[in-house]
Amino acid sequence: EAGVAQSPRYKIIEKRQSVAFWCNPISGHATLYWYQQILGQGPKLLIQFQNNGVVDDSQLPKDRFSAERLKGVDSTLKIQPAKLEDSAVYLCASSFRSGNTIYFGEGSWLTVV
């Protein structure tokens, strides 16, 4: 069974530029998560989808971050414009449904210079 796929793996951009990350969850998983992990810290939930609806986006900086999951399968997370403090690993995860075991992708490493 294929795991959670993410791309790109690494990205370096200048501040004020934009970037987009893509995620394809495990087949059949209704719940999709985007987490931000800053070096030395635990992952922080940015947004959680149930199918194509948003369950929680309370910690998403909506002035610069956006995410969508239009067809209830893959998802895109966008940052525009990026700030230096956005340098982090962006982790996508999925679960069969909310409350089940969560499976993570390898992450997308972002450096903003």
Add this chain to the structure above:
Amino acid sequence: GIQVEQSPPDLILQEGANSTLRCNFSDSVNNLQWFHQNPWGQLINLFYIPSGTKQNGRLSATTVATERYSLLYISSSQTTDSGVYFCAAKGAAGNKLTFGGGTRVLVKP
């Protein structure tokens, strides 16, 4: 929201030693999971354990929900056990899984 605290923050072990990692949470939980993050950043789910005890090889976990803590036991540690161990919990009244700060483990040969 729920608060999740892990201890110790760092742990250095000699290969073959046993250890216990602790996770305290501030509210009743209906979801608690343990993860291992390897040196390349990949997070692997170890246990889904909102209550009770589970074992998987050299690893085992116990959650005492009424006392709001969970323990992860590593027995006969190996160098491949190195990395960061996270617990994550979701409160009974909440929507999201909240991660603790992690325990960084280094197993020396």
